[in-house]
Amino acid sequence: xxxxxxxxxxxxxxxxxxxxxxxxxxxxxxxxxxxxxxxxxxxxxxxxxxxxxxxxxxxxxxxxxxxxxxxxxxxxxxxxxxxxxxxxxxxxxxxxxxxxxxxxxxxxxxxxxxxxxxxxxxxxxxxxxxxxxxxxxxxxxxxxxxxxxxxxxxxxxxxxxxxxxxxxxxxxxxxxxxxxxxxxxxxxxxxxxxxxxxxxxxxxxxxxxxxxxxxxxxxxxxxxxxxxxxxxxxxxxxxxxxxxxxxxxxxxxxxxxxxxxxxxxxxxxxxxxxxxxxxxxxxxxxxxxxxxxxxxxxx
Amino acid sequence: xxxxxxxxxxxxxxxxxxxxxxxxxxxxxxxxxxxxxxxxxxxxxxxxxxxxxxxxxxxxxxxxxxxxxxxxxxxxxxxxxxxxxxxxxxxxxxxxxxxxxxxxxxxxxxxxxxxxxxxxxxxxxxxxxxxxxxxxxxxxxxxxxxxxxxxxxxxxxxxxxxxxxxxxxxxxxxxxxxxxxxxxxxxxxxxxxxxxxxxxxxxxxxxxxxxxxxxxxxxxxxxxxxxxxxxxxxxxxxxxxxxxxxxxxxxxxxxxxxxxxxxxxxxxxxxxxxxxxxxxxxxxxxxxxxxxxxxxxxxxxxxxxxxxxxxxxxxxxxxxxxxxxxxxxxxxxxxxxxxxxxxxxxxxxxxxxxxxxxxxxxxxxxxxxxxxxxxxxxxxxxxxxxxxxxxxxxxxxxxxxxxxxxxxxxxxxxxxxxxxxxxxxxxxxxxxxxxxxxxxxxxxxxxxxxxxxxxxxxxxxxxxxxxxxxxxxxxxxxx
Numbered sequence: 016x017x018x019x020x021x022x023x024x025x026x027x028x029x030x031x032x033x034x035x036x037x038x039x040x041x042x043x044x045x046x047x048x049x050x051x052x053x054x055x056x057x058x059x060x061x062x063x064x065x066x067x068x069x070x071x072x073x074x075x076x077x078x079x080x081x082x083x084x085x086x087x088x089x090x091x092x093x094x095x096x097x098x099x100x101x102x103x104x105x106x107x108x109x110x111x112x113x114x115x116x117x118x119x120x121x122x123x124x125x126x127x128x129x130x131x132x133x134x135x136x137x138x139x140x141x142x143x144x145x146x147x148x149x150x151x152x153x154x155x156x157x158x159x160x161x162x163x164x165x166x167x168x169x170x171x172x173x174x175x176x177x178x179x180x181x182x183x184x185x186x187x188x189x190x191x192x193x194x195x196x197x198x199x200x201x202x203x204x205x206x207x208x209x210x211x212x213x214x215x216x217x218x219x220x221x222x223x224x225x226x227x228x229x230x231x232x233x234x235x236x237x238x239x240x241x242x243x244x245x246x247x248x249x250x251x252x253x254x255x256x257x258x259x260x261x262x263x264x265x266x267x268x269x270x271x272x273x274x275x276x277x278x279x280x281x282x283x284x285x286x287x288x289x290x291x292x293x294x295x296x297x298x299x300x301x302x303x304x305x306x307x308x309x310x311x312x313x314x
Numbered sequence: 315x316x317x318x319x320x321x322x323x324x325x326x327x328x329x330x331x332x333x334x335x336x337x338x339x340x341x342x343x344x345x346x347x348x349x350x351x352x353x354x355x356x357x358x359x360x361x362x363x364x365x366x367x368x369x370x371x372x373x374x375x376x377x378x379x380x381x382x383x384x385x386x387x388x389x390x391x392x393x394x395x396x397x398x399x400x401x402x403x404x405x406x407x408x409x410x411x412x413x414x415x416x417x418x419x420x421x422x423x424x425x426x427x428x429x430x431x432x433x434x435x436x437x438x439x440x441x442x443x444x445x446x447x448x449x450x451x452x453x454x455x456x457x458x459x460x461x462x463x464x465x466x467x468x469x470x471x472x473x474x475x476x477x478x479x480x481x482x483x484x485x486x487x488x489x490x491x492x493x494x495x496x497x498x499x500x501x502x503x504x505x506x507x508x509x510x511x512x513x514x515x516x517x518x519x520x521x522x523x524x525x526x527x528x529x530x531x532x533x534x535x536x537x538x539x540x541x542x543x544x545x546x547x548x549x550x551x552x553x554x555x556x557x558x559x560x561x562x563x564x565x566x567x568x569x570x571x572x573x574x575x576x577x578x579x580x581x582x583x584x585x586x587x588x589x590x591x592x593x594x595x596x597x598x599x600x601x602x603x604x605x606x607x608x609x610x611x612x613x614x615x616x617x618x619x620x621x622x623x624x625x626x627x628x629x630x631x632x633x634x635x636x637x638x639x640x641x642x643x644x645x646x647x648x649x650x651x652x653x654x655x656x657x658x659x660x661x662x663x664x665x666x667x668x669x670x671x672x673x674x675x676x677x678x679x680x681x682x683x684x685x686x687x688x689x690x691x692x693x694x695x696x697x698x699x700x701x702x703x704x705x706x707x708x709x710x711x712x713x714x715x716x717x718x719x720x721x722x723x724x725x726x727x728x729x730x731x732x733x734x735x736x737x738x739x740x741x742x743x744x745x746x747x748x749x750x751x752x753x754x755x756x757x758x759x760x761x762x763x764x765x766x767x768x769x770x771x772x773x774x775x776x777x778x779x780x781x782x783x784x785x786x787x788x789x790x791x792x793x
Contacts, residue, residue, distance in 0.1 A: 118680060120595065147683030157674035160697050169692065170682040220678070227682055 058291035062090035072126035096272035099282035113149040150229035156216035158208035170227035194222035214245025347387035354382030377490035386477030523764035542728035563730040567738035572713035578653025583660025610658040614718040621651035621723030643725035646734040659709040667701025717742040
């Protein structure tokens, strides 16, 4: 189905079809398509002031390898977008950064991932404290079945971030203001969080994450379940948040990546193909696969 | 079509000259319905064939068959049911009509008198009856036979008539699928109402018997009396058996034992549910869950002797070593064992509802830096609360209704105490002791069982309502 649609599109554009035929013949597991062109990541994957720094990361689900030798730095206070076709490993890579993959029994990770120079997979590293430093926003809004207030206060309460009720109130209000939700919900802070619209729920989840005052926010396709207006609000919010946070965002929308990020990393079949300034990636991609993806020839 | 003559031959063949059997009548109805089905289907099949401009999609002929078959079957079945119910009163009425009223006793005794006659079926039994009764027996036999013939004839006639009528009426324009669908709907409704009607029936029967009891014993004495000793004096001059029917000791006993049982089962059940749904890996879960559920399958009498022979002596010895005086049958022993028994009710339901909480909520909590136990306490349990309360409630009603363990391990003495080391008794145990053995059903002692049953029913009903209220008030809805 997908392949046939792809072929149609290729035929319409009257462009070279060798690569799509390769995919069709070999199936997605075969790396033959990459052997020709892939030697190593194109572009500068290192940063001068790296918040996250990953080297030779390999991820396996039981016997299937999902990520191959990924090297990538995330700069301090930058927004980096991870793009690529479905199943390319971008979400898996994202979930390695706050050890969310620990919750999956069959998942195994090799290589080094450092946050501020500290190995986050070191034995003495507590994954729970790591997740307080590296917050996460999910694809589908997942507010807890509690009041709006309790949703935002959840993290601060768990980590004991405030001394008394007044401080907690301030923290909750502050987080809601930063998430651009306060004006819409200030009259019903104690109403259920699940009663909000989808876009509001997602901003509530962002407020919930901000309330823990993390250093990095991971976003896994945060707008994919939302309508264009709600998406615009989320993107606006990301642009405001980047003043204070390092943000790693996985997205399916290339326009979104172009709008919100400074750097973009293109993943393909578990490999990091190219990374560079967002402008450069979208205007002047250096790798053949990146070019084909961003011009919409597959994906 | 079947020849009417053949049909009647068939009826005579099956019934012979002997008593009619209901199963034979049902079989005949089934055959008639089957005829209706096949003929109806064939009729429409032929009509479709003759049609010149066929629609692309038509109702399948079998639906017309169902309509005809059901028309032959269902009204006849309902009529049969009504006639069955009306049969006995009708026969009694007929007998009283034929025989001069002087010969017959009146009121309640009439049933007793007729029972002798009705039960006599063999020659020797008939011979054993008094002359007077033998004459009536003759009448009775005749009336029964005519009644049953009439019943059979009416039911079969209705079946045949409606079957034929529907066969004549159906054509390709009949909305057969709609009619079939409606019949299914009514059938399902009937199935659902049987359960409801049974419950209502039980409630009413318990209620009316209880009213008879409360005619003898004032409600207030029963509900607030603190002494329970149901032995009534059978003879007027008997000493030492002045009955008192204070239900308080029984309810306190029931509550005490149920409370101990819940104290054991709720924490253990919840914790094992949490372990199974959140921590255990797949292979542990695959083994542990069924094993835990086996607990629910052990007969209560086995738990009973485990409680009486192992747990109760252990508690007594242990208590004595601490210098406490413990009865050899104690509420504690029964409650502990009952608690173990109802663990699966709590754990199985709680496990199911916790597993049903979406993974995204767990990840949301973990992603904020919560530990697994924080996630469970603050997110999962609140989200799963209605199901958990449901499980606890189920366990509580099991505990309140449990009888066997208490009979064996807690004793029969109606002590008014909240000391779990003493022997107590429960409502259900007393109902059993009141109703076992030969009993006369008009003494207060026996009727007390119904009053206890009614009180128990009301208690569990109130518990249910409280639980429903709690669930509705505190539930956290997740999408």
